[in-house]
Amino acid sequence: MLRVALVGITGRMGRVVAELATAAPDIELIAGLLSPGRDLAEAARLLPCNVRLTHDRFELVTDVDVVIDFSRPEVTAEAAIAAADAGVAFVSGTTGLRESEFAAIRQAAASIPVVHATNFSIGVAVLLRIVPKLARVLASWDCELLERHHRQKRDAPSGTALTLARVIAAARAVNTPFVYGRGPGLAMRQPGELGIHAIRAGGEIGRHTLLFASDEEGIEITHWAQSRRTYAAGALQAARLLVGRPPGLYQFADLLFDM
């Protein structure tokens, strides 16, 4: 049995991960980290099974094989260090991380296996494999990214949009700063620019459109999630594939397709 601890267990993503983990025959959901203001008994009522709930990240990582995290950037950094101290694998899907929080993840990956993915869906993992080829072959075509998410999302643009943009920029070997939205002063497109546009509305789970266009034609590729289950299932699969590997920072797509 894979023994899992969950950071963000009361959140939109955490609750779906808890539900799928409880239903999976090979996974035991052992523990969950609560935010400081959360009452233990009230949190227990939200969950599908009996889990060790705690406010203490060191208690969280006791007697588990892997920590799965869908929370906030500052919590992610602390959880990564706690997982490393306990020698426990770490899977994080939290987005909006700053450089200092990425540094904590890299530090943890020196002693434990870690995967951080801005999107745990299979579709985006496949897209990340295809996009560099498209970006290179269509190097002279304009490229813009459009993403839509629910109104409560905290970061913009989405981590997935930024990941896609970075992959395209790397494939084209350009380092022009991304253009975020267009408005007065930024209306006209400059050569080589990569525009990213974020929409926040309603309950949209997550939709990303990648647009390549020349003067004569265009290609649009859209990925959308029908529910949070796709991300939760991907994170649990990442945990299965990660535990037992040597320390290091792994890519979700590499775990799925190459290893």
Ligand SMILES: NC(=O)c1ccc[n+]([C@@H]2O[C@H](COP(=O)([O-])OP(=O)(O)OC[C@H]3O[C@@H](n4cnc5c(N)ncnc54)[C@H](OP(=O)(O)O)[C@@H]3O)[C@@H](O)[C@H]2O)c1
């Ligand atoms: N990689 C992917 O595939 C993927 C997919 C979807 C979302 N995400 C990302 O996952 C993250 C979570 O998304 P969400 O929609 O689930 O957000 P959410 O509903 O706001 O959940 C955030 C969770 O973090 C907890 N938390 C906040 N501060 C904390 C603290 N100081 N200590 C411990 N726990 C704390 C919250 O606890 P309370 O409930 O007590 O506030 C809640 O359980 C976001 O960064 C989002 O962009 C990634």
